[in-house]
Amino acid sequence: MCKLYMDDNIKARNQLGGFILLQLVDIKKYYKNKKAVDGISFEVNEGEIFGLIGANGAGKSTTIAMVATMLKPDSGDILFEGASIIKKPSVIRRHLGYVPQEISLYSALTGMDNLLFWGNAYHVPKEKLSERIKEVCDMIGFDENILKQKVSTYSGGMKHRLNIGTALLHHPKLVVLDEPTAGIDIVARNQILNSVLKLKETGTTVLYCGHYMEEVEKICDRICMLHNGKIIDIRTKEELLNNPEKNLETIYLEAIGQA
Numbered sequence: 001m002c003k004l005y006m007d008d009n010i011k012a013r014n015q016l017g018g019f020i021l022l023q024l025v026d027i028k029k030y031y032k033n034k035k036a037v038d039g040i041s042f043e044v045n046e047g048e049i050f051g052l053i054g055a056n057g058a059g060k061s062t063t064i065a066m067v068a069t070m071l072k073p074d075s076g077d078i079l080f081e082g083a084s085i086i087k088k089p090s091v092i093r094r095h096l097g098y099v100p101q102e103i104s105l106y107s108a109l110t111g112m113d114n115l116l117f118w119g120n121a122y123h124v125p126k127e128k129l130s131e132r133i134k135e136v137c138d139m140i141g142f143d144e145n146i147l148k149q150k151v152s153t154y155s156g157g158m159k160h161r162l163n164i165g166t167a168l169l170h171h172p173k174l175v176v177l178d179e180p181t182a183g184i185d186i187v188a189r190n191q192i193l194n195s196v197l198k199l200k201e202t203g204t205t206v207l208y209c210g211h212y213m214e215e216v217e218k219i220c221d222r223i224c225m226l227h228n229g230k231i232i233d234i235r236t237k238e239e240l241l242n243n244p245e246k247n248l249e250t251i252y253l254e255a256i257g258q259a
């Protein structure tokens with residue numbers, strides 16, 4: 001029999017002929033009686049930056065925690081390269097770089113020691129690790145001098161950048177970022193956004209959960225708006241650019257009846 005028919009994880013194509021990396025199909029998640037995610041379906045194309053926005057409690061973190069296999073949906077399915085990650089979480093785990101809001105760094109260690117630690121934790125082959133650390137440092141804007149310093153001496157923005165770097169060492173196909181710029185200054189935010197854009201240049205797909213509408217608008221190819229656990233709209237960057245009289249914030253506020 002032809003291999004194509006034997007394979008149960010065949011990547012789907014989008015309308016433009018590109019590959020779909022990730023598909024959420026009618027996902028629901030309850031916390032006791034509270035519906036946190038209420039029938040969400042969307043697709044993330046290979047190589048794009050896909051943004052998720054919404055006010056506090058909209059369901060963003062719950063959604064991406066399910067993609068990162070930290071939480072299991074109550075119903076629906078999530079497919080990575082056509083295979084269900086609900087049935088088999090391992091299909092996504094080795095291809096995933098998940099950056100939660102919390103910083104997971106050892107502050108008593110240097111930046112380099114943190115990268116070595118996470119490189120080993122992600123099973124990056126020893127002979128490839130130093131080259132990969134160089135590539136990641138280039139992406140997050142770290143030089144050798146910074147790497148020699150202890151993380152306890154870093155600014156908040158530097159910690160966030162290194163935190164992202166640790167999730168990139170194993171060259172993941174999909175990077176999931178949960179509000180990576182929350183609570184840091186404008187300069188550090190800009191550096192992080194540039195790192196995310198560099199990541200896209202390397203062909204990596206990004207699922208970006210953000211709080212600040214203007215930054216999501218700036219870097220994302222498509223933006224999914226959530227409210228009360230439901231999708232209220234999905235807009236492409238082109239649609240937003242072609243409609244300059246309404247920015248993302250206005251569109252979102254109008255959609256939730258708050259304009």
Ligand SMILES: Nc1ncnc2c1ncn2[C@@H]1O[C@H](COP(=O)(O)OP(=O)(O)OP(=O)(O)O)[C@@H](O)[C@H]1O
Nearest residue numbers: 031034035036054055056057058059060061062063
């Ligand atoms: N562990 C939990 N137990 C009970 N309810 C929860 C839990 N986590 C989230 N919720 C509720 O589920 C809903 C969605 O929360 P979620 O954290 O996914 O939203 P969010 O869009 O990420 O919000 P924020 O921007 O504040 O992080 C909210 O009403 C929240 O209170």
